[in-house]
Amino acid sequence: MIRKKKEFPLLEKVTITDIAAEGKAIAKVNDLVIFVPYVVPGDIVDLQVKRKKNTYVEAEAVKFHQYSSIRAVPFCQHYGICGGCKWQVLPYSEQLTYKQKQITDNLKRIGKIELPDISPILGSEQTEFYRNKLEFTFSNKRWLTNEEIKQNTVYEQMNAVGFHIPNAFDKVLAIEKCWLQNDVSNRIRNAIRDYAYQNNYTFYNIRQQEGMLRNLIIRTSTIGELMVILICSIKTEYEQELYNRLLQYIADLFPEITSLLYVVNNKCNDTITDLEVHTFKGRNHIYEEMETLQFKIGAKSFYQTNSKQAYHLYKIVRNFAKLTGDELVYDLYTGTGTIANFIACRSRQV
Known part of the structure; x- marks a missing residue:
């Protein structure tokens, strides 16, 4: 007997009132606390309840009746799909205001801590292209967006390099442009992807433990140094030859790379902490500077x-x-x- 799928209610014309953790906002209906992603305080929306917990519910906005006056337009084409940068719809100054309020409320209301005067949050001067490290994943299971699924098209190219979709460890959203790191990161990732497409390189299947291209890590520093780490599964001499060709292609196309490194990972998981890092070109590290100090950063370093x-x-x-x-x-x-x-x-x- 097929168990009937439980139906959850639709809540109409609900006003979003506050910000919560993990990129979610808060609404209340008859003292029921509702957590909702991708909305901001002041939005008036219809909410489809997705999950019920003991003290709250989780819902998704299915219709907007009125947009908040503080709502911003997302700048990234992957917003709402990749799972990152969830507050693009909230101006950064507003984000800081709500985060400060949240920290204070949590310490006072939940922690019962008497607080002195708290200085304002020191916001970042740069809110785009500010990260010095990003890690991308290769997969032969490209995540299809709802729009792509609705087209009812058979896609020949299902290989992708990008970010894991939340709650889908084996699928990857193909990233064309990410706004988190210096744009050279986008150019390098896309060049590797195109070369792999043109030369029929295999992308990794985490479930079947098959495929060659696994991960790509890119690190930058404020003094212009650039590290690229390509991680692959290599099990034959032919795959090693393909690996070398790809590394040489990257080295030739991007002479600005300070450290071009590679890791052979034939394990089940993606961690490289227990694996040897090889240098293909340049140094095995880059430098970062802070006042008179110079820090040496390797492939496995935390910074x-x-x-x-x-x-x-x-x-x-x-x-x-x-x-x-x-x-x-x-x-x-x-x-x-x-x-x-x-x-x-x-x-x-x-």
Whole structure:
């Protein structure tokens, strides 16, 4: 016997009132708390309930009756599909206002913490192309958008390089342009994709553990250095030859690459922390600078993904510490050691 699918109600002309975590907004109907993605406070919408929990429900906006006066137009063609940058519909200044309110409310109302005066959030001066690292995935299972499905077309090209779709680990949305990293990242990714299409390279199938191209990591620095890491599954000499040809193509097409690295990953998972990183061209690292300091960043290094904002953050940490030069400072949780090195000049020892 086929179990009848449970039907959830449609809530009409609901006003969105607040911002929640994880890119969702909040509405209330008769004291029922509703979490909704891709809407902003002031929107008036019809909501289709998707999931019911004990104390709240999750819903999707299926019709807009009125757009909020603070609503912005998304700038990315992949908005609402890839799962990232969920607040493109909310101006950055408004995002900061709501985030500050959320932090204060959580500490006071939920944490029951008495707070001193809180300084305003220090916003990022750059809100596009600000990340210094992005990781892309190759897959032979391209995610089809609702518009593509409605066309009822048989697509010959189902290989894609881009980002995983939320809740679909084996499918990848083909990314044409991402606004998170320097545009050279888009040019490199798209060039590799086109070369792979033209030369019939296989894209990885995570379920069947088959295919050659797996992942692409691109790192940049504020001083213009560029690292590209191509991760592939290589099981034959012929695949190794194809790998070398692709690496040489990238090196020739993008001479600005400082470090062209590659990793052979024949494991089931995508992590490379336990794998050897090989250098095809240039150094096995790039450099980042902060004041008089120079940091060496390798393929596996952790570094704050917004370099310029990290610099502002570290300056605040240094000022808050009010170091006199006599202190012994312990760095108990560190990555590349940026904070420890940054404050070393103001302390006796770190």
